[in-house]
Amino acid sequence: MDFKEIIEDIYKKTAALKNKGQIASYIPELLKIDPNKFGVHISTIDGFNFGIGDYQDKFSIQSISKVLSLSMAYNIVGEKIWKRLDVEPSGTAFNSLVQLETEKGIPRNPFINAGAHVICDILLSHLKNPKEDFLTFVRSITQNSEINYNTKVVTSEKSVGYRNVALCNLIKSFGNLDNEPSEVLDFYFHLCSLEMSCQELSQLFMYLANDGKTIDNSQQILTKSQSKRVNALMQTCGFYDESGEFSFKVGLPGKSGVGGGIIAVHPDQYVIAVWSPNLNEKGNSYKGMCFLEEFTTKTELSIF
Numbered sequence: 001m002d003f004k005e006i007i008e009d010i011y012k013k014t015a016a017l018k019n020k021g022q023i024a025s026y027i028p029e030l031l032k033i034d035p036n037k038f039g040v041h042i043s044t045i046d047g048f049n050f051g052i053g054d055y056q057d058k059f060s061i062q063s064i065s066k067v068l069s070l071s072m073a074y075n076i077v078g079e080k081i082w083k084r085l086d087v088e089p090s091g092t093a094f095n096s097l098v099q100l101e102t103e104k105g106i107p108r109n110p111f112i113n114a115g116a117h118v119i120c121d122i123l124l125s126h127l128k129n130p131k132e133d134f135l136t137f138v139r140s141i142t143q144n145s146e147i148n149y150n151t152k153v154v155t156s157e158k159s160v161g162y163r164n165v166a167l168c169n170l171i172k173s174f175g176n177l178d179n180e181p182s183e184v185l186d187f188y189f190h191l192c193s194l195e196m197s198c199q200e201l202s203q204l205f206m207y208l209a210n211d212g213k214t215i216d217n218s219q220q221i222l223t224k225s226q227s228k229r230v231n232a233l234m235q236t237c238g239f240y241d242e243s244g245e246f247s248f249k250v251g252l253p254g255k256s257g258v259g260g261g262i263i264a265v266h267p268d269q270y271v272i273a274v275w276s277p278n279l280n281e282k283g284n285s286y287k288g289m290c291f292l293e294e295f296t297t298k299t300e301l302s303i304f
Contacts, residue, residue, distance in 0.1 A: 003042055003270075004050050006298055011040055011052045014291045021278035021286040024258040029156035030060065033260075033277045038287055041198035043206055044270040045215070055198040059275055060153050062257030063094075063111065064201065065191040066119070067208075067234065070110045072137050073122045074226050084118050084176055085110055087233060094240045094283070095163045097170060105174025109237040111255065113188075114167045117177070120187045124179045131190050138194070141214055141221060142204045153193035161185065192257075201263050201273035208234075208253070208265045231267060235303075242282035249293040251302025262288040266301055 015038055024030050039054035074081055090108040092099050100107065100114050107115035120130075127133040131149070139147050168181040168188075177184060196204070206215045208231055212222035222230065234253035239246045246254060254264035260277035262285050272295065276287035296302040 001299060001301075003044070003048060003299075006295070007040060007042065007050060007052060010291055010294045010298065011038075014038070014287050014294065015053070017287060017290060019276075019278050019287065021280045023260070023277050024062075024279055024283070026160060027153070027156055027258070028160065029150075029153045030259060030277070033059065035278050037260075038276045039198045040272065040274050040291060041202045042270055042272045043202040045206075045209060045268060047215075049199075049203070051199050054275065055273075057275070058195040058197050058200075059261060059277070060150055060192070060257070060259040061194050061196050061201065061261050062192045062259040063116070064255050064257040064259075064261055064263055065194045066111050066116045067205070067230065067238075067255050067263070068138055068194075069116065069119045069123060069134065069191055070233075071207075071222055071226075071230060072134060073119050073126075074230070075222060076126050077122060081122065084122070085115055087229075087237075089237050089241075089243055091241060095167060097163075097166060100167060100170055105171045105176040107171070109233060111233065111237045112240075113164055114171060116191070117164070117168050117171055117184050117188055120184045120191065121177045121179050124183060124187060130187050134187075134191065138204070141207060141219065142200060143216060144200060147194070147196060147200065149190050150193045150195045153195075154189045157189045157192060158185075161189065164188065198261070198273040198275050201261065202271045205263050205265060205271045205273075209267050209269060209271050211267075227267075231265060234265065240283050242280075242284055245282075246284075246289070249289070250296050251304045252292070252296060253303070254292075256284045256288070258283055260285045260288065262292065264292055266303060269301060 212227035
């Protein structure tokens, strides 16, 4: 299949669409991003790589990092992780306090904010230098020492992170955090500020297309079973309360972030990353969703 020709054609059509939606304005630093940025990069199991548009521009990956922190924690503690987290779609906002209260401090899944807080707490308890160790983990997968946090985004998120503070304290009140909420939140905001490009993202996430192993050096990030389960969670919970829509239209495991990025995985085939900062009403990249729907339709390469 000629991925290059297909991607070029869909990119051209998607770029011409009216740029609906808006940037995540509740994070002040993100408002500085050009809303017309648009990049795509694909990496395949057999070694093909192709990018178009702003695919080498770095951006704040935000909630996409939750897949990486989950992978690291899952590798460390194994199946015990699910004693503190559920694996169900939330059906409500990603920062819902009501749902967390009703379910006594057990987050619905690792990809809503409350779930990511619990993952951060697990890592804080098992890592000597959590922020540095997490960065080393990500860099080791990509063999790229230049990946880093954006401290301006960290500061920006901390300045408006009142809902996250409330969520974290509520989880603590139910006994599902071992560390202090302030430490959990500091780690969480750093994870969200991680900066990468579409090219770096598509290459990084190849371990989820390759049964938990990296392509370049066969580093075992997750077991085959764990990789399957992370992909399943991405399929059902990766797009806030638009996960069903993404499964219906695109048909791939994936994860979005309010920085405008989307990563999508076809196990045993490819990983594709898309970035366009304007978000739809559900908090997912408007053009990113349009591109991926057309891509899996035209290639007939979804998991269904």
